[in-house]
Amino acid sequence: MREGPTISGAFSFRYKPACDRDSDRSRIDFLYSTGMAIIAVAGRKGGIGKSTIAGNLAAEMMDIGWRVTLLDADPQHSIAAWAAQGAGVLSRAVEKVKGGDAHALRAKVRSLDDSADLIVIDTPPGMPETTYRAAMLADLMLLPCGASPLDLFALKDSLALALQARAERRSKKPRIRFVPSRVPGNTNLGRGLSVTLEQMGKKVLPPIGQRIAIAEAVASGLTMMEYAPHSPARAEFTELARAVDKILRR
Numbered sequence: 001m002r003e004g005p006t007i008s009g010a011f012s013f014r015y016k017p018a019c020d021r022d023s024d025r026s027r028i029d030f031l032y033s034t035g036m037a038i039i040a041v042a043g044r045k046g047g048i049g050k051s052t053i054a055g056n057l058a059a060e061m062m063d064i065g066w067r068v069t070l071l072d073a074d075p076q077h078s079i080a081a082w083a084a085q086g087a088g089v090l091s092r093a094v095e096k097v098k099g100g101d102a103h104a105l106r107a108k109v110r111s112l113d114d115s116a117d118l119i120v121i122d123t124p125p126g127m128p129e130t131t132y133r134a135a136m137l138a139d140l141m142l143l144p145c146g147a148s149p150l151d152l153f154a155l156k157d158s159l160a161l162a163l164q165a166r167a168e169r170r171s172k173k174p175r176i177r178f179v180p181s182r183v184p185g186n187t188n189l190g191r192g193l194s195v196t197l198e199q200m201g202k203k204v205l206p207p208i209g210q211r212i213a214i215a216e217a218v219a220s221g222l223t224m225m226e227y228a229p230h231s232p233a234r235a236e237f238t239e240l241a242r243a244v245d246k247i248l249r250r
Helices: 021-033 050-064 078-084 102-111 128-137 149-169 188-198 212-219 232-248
Strands: 037-041 068-072 094-096 118-122 140-145 175-180
Touching: 037 050, 037 128, 037 232, 050 068, 050 078, 050 118, 050 140, 050 212, 050 232, 068 078, 068 102, 078 094, 102 118, 102 128, 128 149, 140 149, 140 232, 149 175, 175 188, 175 232, 212 232
Parallel strands: 037 118, 037 140, 068 094, 068 118, 140 175
Antiparallel strands: none
C-alpha cells in the first residue's frame, strides 16, 4: 500500500496502514455496494465530546427517520456504558466492536447491511488503525474539536488521517466536517473557535456547547432528546443532525 500524502506545514502526521491494497479495495467495493450511509466520529485525543456527539447525533438521526446502529469502537466502551445506565434509545441502538479492533469493525459493518440504513461509528482516540479503517468506510467524517490549543493540535492529525484515507480511496469521500465541541460560552476561545476551524479549510457544522445538562443526561442513560427535549442543549444537537442529514441526502 502506498503511504498516502504528506500534509505540509503543520500537518506533519502520516499514518502507515498495516493492511494491504487488496483488502482496502474490498472495503471500498463493499462501501459502494451497500445502501447504508456511514458516519465516523473521530478524534486523536479524548475529552473533546466525541462520544457525546456520536450518541446524541444517533438519537437525533433516529428522530428524523433513519434506522440507526451506533457502533462503539472504543475499547473503553463509553457509549455502551452510557446506554446501560437507562432504557433510552441508545440501549437499543448501541453495539460494541470487540476491543476496538479494526478488522472487527469492518466485519461488524458488513453484518449490519440489512438492519440499518445509517451507521454511526464512535472511533477510539489513540488508535489510528481503527480510525483509518472507519475513514475508509465512511461517507462522512466528523472531527469534533474543543477550544483549547491542544485540541487544535490534535485535530490536525485527525484531519491528515482523513485526507490520507480519501486519497487512498481516490474519492471525495469521506466528506470531512469540523464540529466545534464543548464550546465555553462568553469566552474569547469559544467565540473564535468556529473562525479558527474555518481557516483550516474544511466546512464547520453547528457547534455543541459545554453544558451540565449533557452530563446529567449521560448519567441517566439518556440522550438530550429524551432527557430535556426542549432545552438549548437538545436544540444544538437537533441543528447538528439536520446539517448532517442534508449532507447525507446530497
